[in-house]
Amino acid sequence: MADAFDLEIRRDVFCSQCKKWSRDPANLKRCSRCKASLYCDAACQKKHWSTHKVFCLPAPGHWSEKYRECQDGSMHQGRLELITWEGVVTDYDGEVTRTGWASAELEDVDELKQIFETHFHSDEEQFYLYRRFAFRWNCCGVKGNRVAGCDHHSARFPVPCTCDFCVMGRPVPDDLEAENAAEHSVARHGLTIPRTPDPRSFNRAMAAFTAASRTTMGLGM
Known part of the structure; x- marks a missing residue:
């Protein structure tokens, strides 16, 4: 082991x-x-x-270059993009909140836009440092305040995916994918995230260990 x-x-x-x-x-x-x-x-x-x-x-000169590295050693392939569309966010208690520009609650949008324009002079990088979750990586739909790595499931990324399912060589199950899509609906707007496992990630020894661990913890398979 x-x-x-x-x-x-x-x-x-x-x-x-x-x-x-x-x-x-x-x-x-x-x-x-x-x-x-x-x-x-x-x-x-x-x-x-x-x-x-x-x-x-x-991405010559783009301000998000310096923020692309993930904790798992990979690098985001896209850029940080300010969320400007409406969506819903579901918290851990199942409460649903409608959001708009900068991933803010709809009633706060106008005030936040004014802060962006007057205080930050529409400088996206400075606004990102103030409100990181108002941005998403347009390569994988991960919000800017998360550094756990791209949830990509795709062999086109330079670093293999490290999620449990890619390690086990299995696609993400329907129920878990639906849960993921609901939780990250705002950040994943307009993106298609592959569900097939990254073939480089399969590890025969770790697959058995991962499957046993998920079963013990009552996680989906």
């Missing part, structure tokens, strides 16, 4: 081409264009370009 756990930790950083693992991201080189994919060297990067070029999206 110690070896399996060790593999789980090391999965956070790897070469996008040859899949060589590293304990330290500093041992690998980042793509200078998108700052996301990691490579052993220029040779690996050149071999991977035909696949990577579709997702290599430069």
